[in-house]
Amino acid sequence: MKYGYFDDKAREYVITRPDTPMPWINYIGCEGYFGILSATAGGYSYYKDARLRRLTRGRYNNVPLDFGGRYIYVRDNADGSFFSPSWMPVRGKLDDYSCRHGMGYSVISGKKNGIAASTRYFVPMGENLEIWDFTVTNERAESADLSIFSIAEFCLWDAQDDATNFQRNFSTGQVEVEDEVIYHKTEYRERRNHFAWFACSEKLTGFDTQREAFLGPWRGWEDPKAVAEGKSGDSIAHGWQPVASNHIKLSLKPGETRRIVFVLGYHENPRDQKFDPPNSQTINKKLVKPTIAKFRDPKNVDAAFAALKENWDTLLGKIQVQTPDVHTDRMVNVWNAYQCMATFNMSRSASTFESGIGRGLGFRDSNQDLLGFVHMVPERARQRILDLAATQFASGGAYHQYQPMTKKGNNDIGGGFNDDPHWLIIGVAQYLKETGDFSILDEKVPFDTTPGTEVPLYEHLRRSIQYALDNIGPHGLPLIGQADWNDCLNLNCFSDEPGQSFQCLKGATDGKTAESVFIGGLMVLSCKELAGVAKAAGKPGDVETYLELAQKMDETVRKHGWDGEWFLRAYDNFGKKIGSHENEEGKIYIEPQGFCVIAGIGVEDGTARKALDSVNKHLATKHGIVLQQPAYTRYYIELGEISSYPPGYKENAGIFCHNNPWVIIAETILGNGDQAHDYYTRICPSAREEISDLHKNEPYVFSQMIAGKDAPTHGEAKNSWLTGTAAWTFFAATAYILGIRAEYDGLRVQPVIPKAWDGFTATRVFRGVTFDISVKRAGKGNRVALTVDGKAIDGTIVPLPKDGAKTVKVEAVLS
Amino acid sequence: MKYGYFDDKAREYVITRPDTPMPWINYIGCEGYFGILSATAGGYSYYKDARLRRLTRGRYNNVPLDFGGRYIYVRDNADGSFFSPSWMPVRGKLDDYSCRHGMGYSVISGKKNGIAASTRYFVPMGENLEIWDFTVTNERAESADLSIFSIAEFCLWDAQDDATNFQRNFSTGQVEVEDEVIYHKTEYRERRNHFAWFACSEKLTGFDTQREAFLGPWRGWEDPKAVAEGKSGDSIAHGWQPVASNHIKLSLKPGETRRIVFVLGYHENPRDQKFDPPNSQTINKKLVKPTIAKFRDPKNVDAAFAALKENWDTLLGKIQVQTPDVHTDRMVNVWNAYQCMATFNMSRSASTFESGIGRGLGFRDSNQDLLGFVHMVPERARQRILDLAATQFASGGAYHQYQPMTKKGNNDIGGGFNDDPHWLIIGVAQYLKETGDFSILDEKVPFDTTPGTEVPLYEHLRRSIQYALDNIGPHGLPLIGQADWNDCLNLNCFSDEPGQSFQCLKGATDGKTAESVFIGGLMVLSCKELAGVAKAAGKPGDVETYLELAQKMDETVRKHGWDGEWFLRAYDNFGKKIGSHENEEGKIYIEPQGFCVIAGIGVEDGTARKALDSVNKHLATKHGIVLQQPAYTRYYIELGEISSYPPGYKENAGIFCHNNPWVIIAETILGNGDQAHDYYTRICPSAREEISDLHKNEPYVFSQMIAGKDAPTHGEAKNSWLTGTAAWTFFAATAYILGIRAEYDGLRVQPVIPKAWDGFTATRVFRGVTFDISVKRAGKGNRVALTVDGKAIDGTIVPLPKDGAKTVKVEAVLS
Incomplete structure (x- = not known):
């Protein structure tokens, strides 16, 4: 009801x-x-x-x-x-x-x-x-x-x-x-x-x-x-x-x-x-x-x-869409954008589920959140980027959190979450694409907020990759450290006493064995993005360097990160596979499937499709895609917090909404608009309004988690408002399903919408120019033909008007 | 009402x-x-x-x-x-x-x-x-x-x-x-x-x-x-x-x-x-x-x-009294003893005013609490002493708190509260007097709970004094460190930002100037007590050493710690007097007046009497004795937390009940039973039962604080149950007003009761022997004549029966 x-x-x-x-x-x-x-x-x-x-x-x-x-x-x-x-x-x-x-x-x-x-x-x-x-x-x-x-x-x-x-x-x-x-x-x-x-x-x-x-x-x-x-x-x-x-x-x-x-x-x-x-x-x-x-x-x-x-x-006016789907419209036009501003303002601090006294701003969280708000408040995004980068160490590693009042790294948590540095690149790249403001790369930013250590922001991005290169494991994959994006997969902590931090316990291992396939995928993407930054910023030498690194890691992931039907999740401290058919529980995880495809891994050779089909087969439920399967029925000390949750909740096979849009984006990359939008709808709060008694949380904002199929309360949502889900679903819906996304040299219009949609219209303000976009479906495919101000153009990127015009009319025909 | x-x-x-x-x-x-x-x-x-x-x-x-x-x-x-x-x-x-x-x-x-x-x-x-x-x-x-x-x-x-x-x-x-x-x-x-x-x-x-x-x-x-x-x-x-x-x-x-x-x-x-x-x-x-x-x-x-x-x-049967005062009886026989067991069990952890998630066991608190429960649960007191001593450092300093589950010192707070080590001596001495169990002195106890560092407990006591000797200031008085008994008098912290610890902020001073007259008095007592331990334990060489140290510090306190009408409180980081007529606010503090007299300083030369008269004149109110006067009307960064409280509350001129019994004991030492019992009655919860609407807290247990005369709510109590007041009032009432106190060589019976009392009776179980005590007043004075099992004895100490008898009948006549 x-x-x-x-x-x-x-x-x-x-x-x-x-x-x-x-x-x-x-x-x-x-x-x-x-x-x-x-x-x-x-x-x-x-x-x-x-x-x-x-x-x-x-x-x-x-x-x-x-x-x-x-x-x-x-x-x-x-x-x-x-x-x-x-x-x-x-x-x-x-x-x-x-x-x-x-x-x-x-x-x-x-x-x-x-x-x-x-x-x-x-x-x-x-x-x-x-x-x-x-x-x-x-x-x-x-x-x-x-x-x-x-x-x-x-x-x-x-x-x-x-x-x-x-x-x-x-x-x-x-x-x-x-x-x-x-x-x-x-x-x-x-x-x-x-x-x-x-x-x-x-x-x-x-x-x-x-x-x-x-x-x-x-x-x-x-x-x-x-x-x-x-x-x-x-x-x-x-x-x-x-x-x-x-x-x-x-x-x-x-x-x-x-x-x-x-x-x-x-x-x-x-x-x-x-x-x-x-x-x-x-x-x-x-x-x-x-x-x-x-x-x-x-x-x-x-x-x-x-x-x-x-x-x-003004803020919401930056993008407004009219599609055949009321849920898409109201989320994109109003509520999801609004939620993105909430995650910008609050990070993860204060909600019904966050007491406001626990956490600072997360390095990883805030860089990702940027995807959802940079188009609305680019100046504030700029400052956020500089604040975040200032909590990076000279090694390229980063504090996992920083305190909003002091803007200093949080020593209680420290660093060593080895995905963190990559997100800075992804955040900065998105900022650059949205604003074209390359001056930010020259901003002098300190390490560990220590005066006197300032280097240009661009050097921080290079250090991010250097940190990854300095932390490569036995299979050539990135070492996972305390945890990667999944804070609850803790392969180096071996926590056995209540009250110990699952993430920050040190000394159980030397940290030199456990590797993350997810970070492998993330690194392929961050290297490509850094190459893109280098190219756009006029640093051609670096372009090749980072593309080569991306290529090398792509090969490593395909060689050591592939399980036959899906991407592996990780190798543990004993070199044992995680997220493999060889495991009894936790055979398949969602994160590497979505993210490796986003990074382009296996798109050419069909493994990407195979991975997403496995997601559909093993992880998808009517309430969204669960994080892994089968759920862990007992505590595995070598895996950490993920197995501390009862089956079906949170990372232990809950529908952790944050990573659902990765699969959504991946499906659009493979051209499957129906599947992408279907997944989108399953977790979309507006589309779940009718089942409010089950869903429980607000029907106007995304929740972090919906109980998975192993839970007695399958479909029950928790942790609304302050979740990376906000930015990623907004990004997936606008930039990939609707296909309107900022690029260095213009606004891309490349929708991958459901076959049943006859089109949509949109208004997007990009670098001060209003793009009036009309998309019409002429066939069932995703091929795009663009007409800009009445003139057909090649490709899917609409350049900024050279004549200083403040509006551009874009017509796209899908066939 | x-x-x-x-x-x-x-x-x-x-x-x-x-x-x-x-x-x-x-x-x-x-x-x-x-x-x-x-x-x-x-x-x-x-x-x-x-x-x-x-x-x-x-x-x-x-x-x-x-x-x-x-x-x-x-x-x-x-x-x-x-x-x-x-x-x-x-x-x-x-x-x-x-x-x-x-x-x-x-x-x-x-x-x-x-x-x-x-x-x-x-x-x-x-x-x-x-x-x-x-x-x-x-x-x-x-x-x-x-x-x-x-x-x-x-x-x-x-x-x-x-x-x-x-x-x-x-x-x-x-x-x-x-x-x-x-x-x-x-x-x-x-x-x-x-x-x-x-x-x-x-x-x-x-x-x-x-x-x-x-x-x-x-x-x-x-x-x-x-x-x-x-x-x-x-x-x-x-x-x-x-x-x-x-x-x-x-x-x-x-x-x-x-x-x-x-x-x-x-x-x-x-x-x-x-x-x-x-x-x-x-x-x-x-x-x-x-x-x-x-x-x-x-x-x-x-x-x-x-x-x-x-x-x-059994527990309460260790001492039972019948006096002319119903409040004294019910507190001593029931409620104050019961509260002492609560402070043993809870320290300061869980009450209406303590959330149970803040503090561990305090080194200073727990040693003092021992005065109130050692006669009831000597075996548990023994373990508590050993646990406390194990959190001492090799320097003789001590962690200010330790955690009850791990029994390890609390690193957040650390050490440097320079009164702490002295309380261990006072606690151990009391344990020895009560039990005669000198084997505890030979127990091997580590420093900083580190295996391999064990030395006999007696050596810990010696280190306590050594720490004091290693931390002497310009006037020859003990350096105060982070704070002494008064946790809110912070002379080395200079805290100027909200959220900073008032006690633990380091680096503002070198800590080598601010001195505590209170610790001076405390050290005179602890040296005397350690001399007593040494004597009783058969270490005659040490007796002289510690008596000489006591004598030397006694002289120093009288020379540099006397303000003319009362004892000074301290010297601040600039060598300026605190608790002096030279100050505009905080001219006189209670702590050194009570404690220096307890230590015997100035008892002979009349300064002790003068100090207590000044307490009566400047600090006594009908609801108890306030901590200092005049209250601080503004924040003094060089004094710290004490001046952070509104006037009349807590250490800023509130009636901080813990130190009232020091004055009570001091008055009995000077023979003034009327004044001692009058002060006792002012803070006695049972005696305040009729004003429950004002007092607010339970009328059956002492509160830490009663709002002082500068407060708009003068007489309103706060922080009931878990306070050092419990042990000290019990100790003051039983051992000094009623005068029944454990000594190395027997049970002392030396009452200093009000003149109007015609006597009292008491039962005291001491080292397994039940002492039936009857006190009769024959004159207005405090002179005691003792008859033990029908035979007059010299002095005021009743020895343990040599024949193994389990009961002793003691008659005391006051004149």
């Missing part, structure tokens, strides 16, 4: 009942201030780093799962009854409910007993604050005396410390209340120069800043004492749990609507201007007051919302 | 209303299996290590604060209404409620609509399991058809990972259900060899193991779907959140009582016998089944409870 519907025109998903199978969230904020927001107003906010600058408190895996958030209570003062327009936390029956998750905003509306209320939550562009734009209408025939209460619970900044260190934290909480604005300033007295504030457009009847004063003893968010009694405590928090609650009394005539704007903001003062007066302990509010005043005025709120809309129109 | 009362005879605190100002908890378990249990059945359980072997989930700082626990629901199947006898989680009005917190058990009872139910929670001695011994009585005139539901939510073992790593953990949960027993086996398939189990004495009507199946979507513990509908889901958890819920239908005749025993257990299998059959993935249950069978039988439960009672009778 469904819990809502897509409003494609409005670019919104409309949730029509609040009891979704999981919290169905949205993100607000896309620059420095971010928030998670569920359809029932749950979630929390942070500034830049979900762990270190948490503004409001999140309790993960709560009971109920999603409890605590940006709540507003509407109390009928006539009888003391109250409800929340977001259903949570009060719950109980509403006469009407909806949540519209849009691009960077959500509107949550609820009605009860003739009182209709609605809140639009969003973060204005260029500001470090969030708006709760609340309206309430009296639909009764008589007047209504209402009390409106808002509540936000502050986090004491460091979310990990906040959740564990109560013997300190219950004594440190501090607030100030001035001009009806609540300032949360815990630790501002000492080393912090930042604070949060909560303001309201209306005159307050009362307020609370101490949680227990608002809630009353032993009461939950569903029944706060202040709301039940219709009276705030005007409490000032001294330690314990600071909150911000406003109370506004309203008298509404029949039919009357009132609007209240609540604003939660973050502000940093210069360190030498923290206090006012300077020798006091009172926050200097001079610099933040203009912002507060601005957003207490609804006019400015309206303008900010319009600007937000415009921002997303 | 009060929320209950002491039942002194039963050794119980009886809570009569559930809405206590904070969760008022008890601990169950005192060997390897432990649980926190609030008066409303909240809390969680673990095996040995609250972080790494968490059995059930705890959500700290929840809303409500204490939500989640060991809940039982009683449902009236006639109308579907239900309640929890523990009030939480259902809440609502009960017709009757009580919680009896006893020694290692709690009995929580509730009644509604003629159905009375009661649960006794405890952990049997020698077992790794907890019992929920539930009885229900139908007090109605007609029959009642009831459904009883139990619920426990499993933690996936590592409490930190469990609370943050959902992208993995939501896929790993696994259970088995066999013979109506629920086995929680998450990660058993891989590196773990332990599991939890939940069993019931009755035939089940149904069960649940998947949390959301039990709760239903978007429902909380207060209204689970299974309970509301009167039907379990018989669910099997695959991932998500495994729980254990039993459903038992009962038909009760009028007046009938039924008993149901629920048991939650932990079991470890040998690594080579994990599965049955061996090549399966099914838990081998052969070794645990006898235990399960045993405790499903109520007869064995009764026997286990009787054994638990007997254990506590």
Whole structure:
């Protein structure tokens, strides 16, 4: 069954009942201030780093799962009854409910007993604050005396410390209340120069800043004492749990609507201007007051919302398509692109499944994510590339993660994930193709963020390959290191105690035997891409070098990485094959099949086709393609984390969606548009909307994993939003199925669409030029004939107009 | 107002209303299996290590604060209404409620609509399991058809990972259900060899193991779907959140009582016998089944409870007193001793204020805690000493903390807290005085837990002093290092960024200037104690050495550590005085006043009296003695964390109870029993029971901190249970006010009691001999005349009977 519907025109998903199978969230904020927001107003906010600058408190895996958030209570003062327009936390029956998750905003509306209320939550562009734009209408025939209460619970900044260190934290909480604005300033007295504030457009009847004063003893968010009694405590928090609650009394005539704007903001003062007066302990509010005043005025709120809309129109306008398939359209035009921006902003930090205190930005993740957002925010992609490259070592190896606040490599994890360096090449190549900005190759970038070690970015790319060459195993394949793309295939760790890292345990082996066929395929691709970069950048000597390396590794993979019906996955520490018919379990893995074909291995000699047929035969299910088969039924210490999962979940034969698009792309490379789009549809959230009770996660974004056929819950999705699936499915759909992809010398138009499609149209903004593309099918094949501005051209690449024209009309005929 | 009362005879605190100002908890378990249990059945359980072997989930700082626990629901199947006898989680009005917190058990009872139910929670001695011994009585005139539901939510073992790593953990949960027993086996398939189990004495009507199946979507513990509908889901958890819920239908005749025993257990299998059959993935249950069978039988439960009672009778029987002051009696006889066992078991790991995932065992903490429990469990104290000493470095310095599972020093914190080594001497000396077991001095103990480095324990004590001698500052006082006893006085760290450790930041100074007068006092005492050890152990050469060192440091403290009216606290990194009239804030600190007097400094020349008078004048409040004055109103980077707290809280002029007994002891040393007992009473929880609304924490155990006079909440307590206050107040009350203290050559009886007391009686078991002590006041002074078994003796030390008698009668007359 469904819990809502897509409003494609409005670019919104409309949730029509609040009891979704999981919290169905949205993100607000896309620059420095971010928030998670569920359809029932749950979630929390942070500034830049979900762990270190948490503004409001999140309790993960709560009971109920999603409890605590940006709540507003509407109390009928006539009888003391109250409800929340977001259903949570009060719950109980509403006469009407909806949540519209849009691009960077959500509107949550609820009605009860003739009182209709609605809140639009969003973060204005260029500001470090969030708006709760609340309206309430009296639909009764008589007047209504209402009390409106808002509540936000502050986090004491460091979310990990906040959740564990109560013997300190219950004594440190501090607030100030001035001009009806609540300032949360815990630790501002000492080393912090930042604070949060909560303001309201209306005159307050009362307020609370101490949680227990608002809630009353032993009461939950569903029944706060202040709301039940219709009276705030005007409490000032001294330690314990600071909150911000406003109370506004309203008298509404029949039919009357009132609007209240609540604003939660973050502000940093210069360190030498923290206090006012300077020798006091009172926050200097001079610099933040203009912002507060601005957003207490609804006019400015309206303008900010319009600007937000415009921002997303621009971003999504970079590519818009109209195909015969509604799921493809809404994912490409709206939701998948939107999800790509989320993975750019959040990496893997904060979602229903990511607590925001675990991981930094992944080297591998972020380079891949780039495939999904470089066309929308090329300037920010450029900075991301430079940040990533700066965490590379002089050896060409790389930190596996880096911290978003410091941009320094994470020492706890370290390096030695031997696929990492290759992804930098792939990310940079994509950036260059999209932007043509070759100046980035000359940017001076340090190693290990150490000043004085700077070399041009291009040299970093060369080091990536050098690292691979320095780490070749007995069969001539790349050594796997701690793990390759599959973080859970750990061939050198031999972890036997709980709590040990599966990836980072050192010393069990010398690391010189276990090899990855997957990295072999990846290296073929990265060498080809680096040759492409070299060619485009005018370094012809390097072109040959890297093409030769690609050719050599291609041969090695075909010789030592082929199992007869499919590509092997790896050799373990004992030189034993993994992902082979010789194995009892884990005979065939998805990753090398998809990626070797993408790299072009075996495309000529038929092994590629054979590999993909094996995928179809052994791994494909109606809910997507599982990672391997047969699932591991027990723990294999020599394989590591992959076998730690129950069969059918995660890497142990779950449908790990991230690598499904590799097979999709591979199928397009082999010309099989039907199969490619079929695989796409199986994991496509929109196409799974009808089975929301099984799928559970949001039907508007991809999930990392869908339980595989060995799992009792086959088809159940987990880990939505923050997954490499976003970028790769977007890339597969736009660049390979629809075939519109950036190249150094123009925009390629080379669709490999289903036979049943009669064509499609698309608009693509590429290097400032708008390409209006119309594709028509004249035959069942994939042969492309292009007409550009009325003139037939050879090949499938549309060059940029030489005359500086800003639009190009492209007509493609498939036959 | 009060929320209950002491039942002194039963050794119980009886809570009569559930809405206590904070969760008022008890601990169950005192060997390897432990649980926190609030008066409303909240809390969680673990095996040995609250972080790494968490059995059930705890959500700290929840809303409500204490939500989640060991809940039982009683449902009236006639109308579907239900309640929890523990009030939480259902809440609502009960017709009757009580919680009896006893020694290692709690009995929580509730009644509604003629159905009375009661649960006794405890952990049997020698077992790794907890019992929920539930009885229900139908007090109605007609029959009642009831459904009883139990619920426990499993933690996936590592409490930190469990609370943050959902992208993995939501896929790993696994259970088995066999013979109506629920086995929680998450990660058993891989590196773990332990599991939890939940069993019931009755035939089940149904069960649940998947949390959301039990709760239903978007429902909380207060209204689970299974309970509301009167039907379990018989669910099997695959991932998500495994729980254990039993459903038992009962038909009760009028007046009938039924008993149901629920048991939650932990079991470890040998690594080579994990599965049955061996090549399966099914838990081998052969070794645990006898235990399960045993405790499903109520007869064995009764026997286990009787054994638990007997254990506590023995432990508390080591000292029992009858004084004119009810607070002194109940604290010494019951609650303070009980709290000392809690600090032995838990160190600072798990309480309402300690999340159980933060800290290991503190070197300093654990040595001091020993003062409170060595007389009860000398064998376990012996092992603790050896474990602590093994984390000392060859330099004599020590790791500041060690991990309870590995017993290895904690590298994150490291060493350099220069008071640490001295506490080992004080702990060992106390152990020797209590037990006379000098064999411990010859035990071979390694440095830094490194095999091959073992030296006799006595040599460790010598190294402690050597470390001090190697770390002397410009005035001849001990260098302070990272911090001394006051972890928040950080003179070498200069922390200026949020998130930096206040204690462990290195490199700001060379550490060779800042000195601690407190450690000076501590060193005088530790040198004297080591001289005492040497003397008693027959090492006369060392006696002189250490007495000379004590004398030298005594002179140094009086010369460079005296401010005119009180002892200085320290010299900072610039050689500037701290805790001096020359300072604007922090002019006088409590620690050196109490401890220097305990060490005997200035007792002869009147400076000790002067120092204590200054404490009384500047630091004493009606709620206890604050740590320093005036409070720091701003952050001083050169002082560190102490100035990070708002004034009046924690070390920044809060009443940090731990050091109040130092002043109490000091007052007895100067013969001032009235002042000593007055200070004792100010922080004594029982004496503060009437002001529970202000005090907030449990009135049966000491809290670490009571807000000082600079705080808006002066008198409000925080951080109950796990505090060094427990040991020191017990030691101050028994060994100094009542004056009954262990010495090498006998039991000293030298009371310094209030003038108004006409005497007291006491029983003290010392080295296997029971001393029946009767003290009578004949005059207002502290002069003691002792009669032992009818014969007057000189001095105040009662020797052990030479004839092997097991009882000694001691009469003391004060004049």
